[in-house]
Amino acid sequence: MGEDYRTEEDSLGEMQVPADAYWGAQTQRAVENFPISGIGMSRRFIRALGVVKKAAAQANRDLGLVDDDTAEAIVAAADEVIAGEHDDQFPVDVFQTGSGTSSNMNANEVIANRAAEIAGAEVGDRVVHPNDHVNYGQSSNDVIPTAMHVAALEAVEKDLVPALETLHAELEAKETEFDGVVKTGRTHLQDATPIRLGQEFGGYRTQVAKGIERAEGVQSNLRELALGGTAVGTGLNTHPDFPELAAEYISDETNTTFREAENHFEAQAAHDAMSEAHGALRTIAGSMNKIANDLRLLASGPRNGLGEIEQPENQPGSSIMPGKINPVVAESVNQVHKQVVGNDAAVSAGTARGEIDLNLYKPVIAHNFLESAELLSNAAATFGERFVAKLAANEAHCETRVEQSMALATALNPAIGYDKASEVAKTALKEGKSVREAAVEAGYLTEDEADEVLDPEAMTRRVILGNED
Numbered sequence: 001m002g003e004d005y006r007t008e009e010d011s012l013g014e015m016q017v018p019a020d021a022y023w024g025a026q027t028q029r030a031v032e033n034f035p036i037s038g039i040g041m042s043r044r045f046i047r048a049l050g051v052v053k054k055a056a057a058q059a060n061r062d063l064g065l066v067d068d069d070t071a072e073a074i075v076a077a078a079d080e081v082i083a084g085e086h087d088d089q090f091p092v093d094v095f096q097t098g099s100g101t102s103s104n105m106n107a108n109e110v111i112a113n114r115a116a117e118i119a120g121a122e123v124g125d126r127v128v129h130p131n132d133h134v135n136y137g138q139s140s141n142d143v144i145p146t147a148m149h150v151a152a153l154e155a156v157e158k159d160l161v162p163a164l165e166t167l168h169a170e171l172e173a174k175e176t177e178f179d180g181v182v183k184t185g186r187t188h189l190q191d192a193t194p195i196r197l198g199q200e201f202g203g204y205r206t207q208v209a210k211g212i213e214r215a216e217g218v219q220s221n222l223r224e225l226a227l228g229g230t231a232v233g234t235g236l237n238t239h240p241d242f243p244e245l246a247a248e249y250i251s252d253e254t255n256t257t258f259r260e261a262e263n264h265f266e267a268q269a270a271h272d273a274m275s276e277a278h279g280a281l282r283t284i285a286g287s288m289n290k291i292a293n294d295l296r297l298l299a300s301g302p303r304n305g306l307g308e309i310e311q312p313e314n315q316p317g318s319s320i321m322p323g324k325i326n327p328v329v330a331e332s333v334n335q336v337h338k339q340v341v342g343n344d345a346a347v348s349a350g351t352a353r354g355e356i357d358l359n360l361y362k363p364v365i366a367h368n369f370l371e372s373a374e375l376l377s378n379a380a381a382t383f384g385e386r387f388v389a390k391l392a393a394n395e396a397h398c399e400t401r402v403e404q405s406m407a408l409a410t411a412l413n414p415a416i417g418y419d420k421a422s423e424v425a426k427t428a429l430k431e432g433k434s435v436r437e438a439a440v441e442a443g444y445l446t447e448d449e450a451d452e453v454l455d456p457e458a459m460t461r462r463v464i465l466g467n468e469d
């Protein structure tokens, strides 16, 4: 095997770390202490750690607390972390210390060693110190909540909202395209009064529009940053101007707006903003699940189902049944929904705890939140582009079926009253006739009156048919 190692040191003594690793002793201890899931912190979180460390170095430099050369080397190293050049240097498991100290120290060590290298020194010689320089005036207890909010806000604002906008645009296009397709409405999964397919898609489009509003509505609290609270929220060991200055640098780096937390004790001891925001993600996942389910039902068949819409032929559906096409992309949305509901349980369990001055579920909250945001972003865009965009209406089938619907009898109520309309519906069902035939045969309507009162398209509007004068 012959893997090369070098010796790194922390307050507990020496540790052997892989020779080519930028991480140091504390990260190595965490690797050995937490062989739990093999799941590391996500790209968005690692990027956010880089953003926080860069901003902290800039603010500390401005405040004269870290010398210019060291700060510049930290900034350069943090830029590489932000860009994703060192993701393989973050090996610490999600299921680690509840404060995320191991991830904070992982960032401190990687940035310190890389900064030393940039400054012309050797990796491991601690000319840039992970605690004294990279972590100056900070604690994991304010760094990790700050990274959580930066990562969560970026995931919602920059990934999820644009993906939902894609889905929204595709649903809106179908709303217009299907506006003239009259079909049977369904309540309780039973035939109900007619509806236009475009109206149903308008409902889906509005669900997604409201989802976008929800994703935007929860952003305000995520814009608050814990940085500057240090260990317990009091700010010991940090400059009074540090939180505001660092928040400005974080806003510049991310091209969005962050601000110092209204209350640093709340910002470290509780993560209600993450719970609130994940509630929106769960709601959005539920909307997408409902839409996906409906489209699967409407596309069921093609010969022996509802068959009102035709689904795209994205891939052969079956390994054994030739010619079968399945609504696989919609099913994938259904899978994502289940995962997000599970993640919501983890996020809300984690945010509902936290003892006294520190919530101790930070890594698991961050991981589940960011997984939900990523899954939903990918699912929304894919659902829009690879499923909704390719749907077609089976117009002729919709028309034939709606003419046979018993629910057309509803429109008879204003003209002949509920009791006679019920009698017509029962006769039609018993004798295999349409409502129109049964109503005319019973002598309740003339042919002309039936044309006017039993017009399925007219029934899709807010009208009282046969009552124009």
Ligand SMILES: O=C(O)C[C@H](O)C(=O)O
Residues within 6 Å of the ligand: 099, 101, 138, 139, 140, 141, 231, 358
């Ligand atoms: O790592 C830190 O900065 C603090 C740690 O989470 C602690 O409170 O013990």
